[in-house]
Amino acid sequence: MLNNYVKTFINQMARRTGINLTDMHKRILEFVYNYYEKHRVGPMYRNIERYTGATKEDLERLFPHGLNSVYTWVGIPIQSVNDLCKPIADVKVDEDREVYLDYNATTYVRKEVVKILTDYYNSKTGYGNPSSSTSLGKKAFDAILNARQEVADCLKVKHSEVIFTGSGSEANNLAVKGIGFKYIETKGHIITSQIEHPSIIEPVQFLGMFGFDITFLDPDQKGLITADAVKEALRSDTVLVSLMAVNNEIGTLNPIAEIGEICRLAEVPFMVDAIQAFGKIDLFPKEMGITMMSLSGHKIYAPKGIGALYLDETVSLVPLIHGGSQEFNNRAGTENVGHIIAFGKAAKLAHMEMKSEMKRIQEIRDYFLDQLNRYCPDCILNGSLKQRIPTNLNIGFPDIDSGALLLSLNQIGIYVSAGSACSSGSKEASSVIKAIGVDTDRYGIIRFSFGLQTTQRDVDYLFTYLPGILDQIKNDG
Numbered sequence: 001m002l003n004n005y006v007k008t009f010i011n012q013m014a015r016r017t018g019i020n021l022t023d024m025h026k027r028i029l030e031f032v033y034n035y036y037e038k039h040r041v042g043p044m045y046r047n048i049e050r051y052t053g054a055t056k057e058d059l060e061r062l063f064p065h066g067l068n069s070v071y072t073w074v075g076i077p078i079q080s081v082n083d084l085c086k087p088i089a090d091v092k093v094d095e096d097r098e099v100y101l102d103y104n105a106t107t108y109v110r111k112e113v114v115k116i117l118t119d120y121y122n123s124k125t126g127y128g129n130p131s132s133s134t135s136l137g138k139k140a141f142d143a144i145l146n147a148r149q150e151v152a153d154c155l156k157v158k159h160s161e162v163i164f165t166g167s168g169s170e171a172n173n174l175a176v177k178g179i180g181f182k183y184i185e186t187k188g189h190i191i192t193s194q195i196e197h198p199s200i201i202e203p204v205q206f207l208g209m210f211g212f213d214i215t216f217l218d219p220d221q222k223g224l225i226t227a228d229a230v231k232e233a234l235r236s237d238t239v240l241v242s243l244m245a246v247n248n249e250i251g252t253l254n255p256i257a258e259i260g261e262i263c264r265l266a267e268v269p270f271m272v273d274a275i276q277a278f279g280k281i282d283l284f285p286k287e288m289g290i291t292m293m294s295l296s297g298h299k300i301y302a303p304k305g306i307g308a309l310y311l312d313e314t315v316s317l318v319p320l321i322h323g324g325s326q327e328f329n330n331r332a333g334t335e336n337v338g339h340i341i342a343f344g345k346a347a348k349l350a351h352m353e354m355k356s357e358m359k360r361i362q363e364i365r366d367y368f369l370d371q372l373n374r375y376c377p378d379c380i381l382n383g384s385l386k387q388r389i390p391t392n393l394n395i396g397f398p399d400i401d402s403g404a405l406l407l408s409l410n411q412i413g414i415y416v417s418a419g420s421a422c423s424s425g426s427k428e429a430s431s432v433i434k435a436i437g438v439d440t441d442r443y444g445i446i447r448f449s450f451g452l453q454t455t456q457r458d459v460d461y462l463f464t465y466l467p468g469i470l471d472q473i474k475n476d477g
């Protein structure tokens with residue numbers, strides 16, 4: 001069905017081009033419109049033929065300006081031929097399966113955590129204000145304390161060194177701006193890297209506007225920031241080094257303990273964005289020279305909108321949110337008790353299962369790589385194979401539009417991320433991928449990331465259809 005707005009649009013187009021609308025015109029336009037509504041990309045000729053019966057020749061006769069003009073008739077945005085999101089493959093599947101391979105983007109909430117949340121929202125855990133002196137308030141306070149201890153135990157730190165925040169991004173902002181505002185009078189020098197998450201890059205650049213001097217270290221070709229690079233960049237006025245443990249796009253693992261030792265000797269606070277690393281590798285700040293470290297709930301099967309910052313007891317920050325004395329005066333506002341206790345539980349579970357789960361995933365990852373070599377020998381792996389976590393593979397597909405590949409996989413229930421997804425309205429290649437020197441004109445970049453529910457059967461499902469999809473996209477591109 002077409003809505004009135006689209007019908008009016010089509011009638012206007014008909015008047016402007018002098019085309020007499022036939023039933024076939026309408027059938028094609030309706031199909032193209034509905035297809036776009038569902039997939040956010042226009043269909044290829046072969047889809048149109050399959051669903052409307054109109055051949056490529058019919059289409060060219062009915063719409064003399066070609067397929068792009070059909071898109072225009074129903075308001076599908078087309079900037080230019082080069083910007084155009086390529087059509088997606090037409091794939092028939094034998095089984096109705098959903099394969100989630102986007103755990104780096106976010107995770108579902110695991111059932112043990114759902115239980116914690118339901119109990120809380122059913123008022124079983126204490127809905128009181130944790131700052132209240134009543135026994136209801138005490139119950140909520142104790143629940144938070146327990147969660148704080150659970151997170152602290154994972155890191156082998158004191159519970160008073162864990163500050164809960166409203167997201168991982170907030171934890172990153174609190175660390176960077178919290179140090180920056182301490183030195184707002186004297187300013188100083190900050191070291192970070194080109195491949196940090198925007199929630200580090202943006203606050204660092206914000207401090208740059210106040211007069212801080214920023215060094216953005218380049219990763220090497222394997223996507224790593226070396227300890228030597230940090231050592232060389234350090235200056236007598238350096239007030240902060242902020243580097244991620246694991247990169248969210250390419251999964252590479254920086255030599256955090258080595259860098260931490262350099263910062264410790266130089267007496268410079270070392271902030272680590274560990275949002276993609278927490279629950280996947282051991283992170284012990286006291287042994288690794290880490291002063292601050294950010295975590296996020298929705299990467300470890302807790303809800304979105306909860307994060308934490310580890311803050312070494314010897315360091316103080318200027319808070320982002322001023323007000324009450326919650327979170328040891330570091331973050332005002334009545335605590336999100338439900339999310340905090342959910343986060344504590346998820347952290348504990350992740351750490352209990354870490355060794356066996358990472359081993360299981362590594363086997364699946366290796367199997368994935370074998371299949372990739374077999375079916376797509378020209379593909380490239382972005383980032384070091386050795387220095388990486390097992391839950392991520394970032395792959396470059398030669399001569400493939402990553403947006404078209406993402407949407408083709410999405411169509412058959414496989415969910416991944418793209419280094420440049422036209423569906424998100426941007427054809428710009430990822431800055432991380434560019435920073436490690438990948439030829440982004442040649443390769444379409446897709447991130448596959450694995451988690452608790454990933455199985456070898458998921459990989460088999462993917463590779464049953466991937467070769468055919470790649471063929472179609474290449475031919476039709």
Ligand SMILES: Cc1ncc(COP(=O)(O)O)c(C=O)c1O
Pocket residue numbers: 104105167168169170172197199244246247248273275276296297298305306307
């Ligand atoms: C490395 C890294 N840092 C920070 C964040 C932001 O975390 P949040 O989504 O909880 O704000 C993410 C989320 O993707 C991330 O991957």
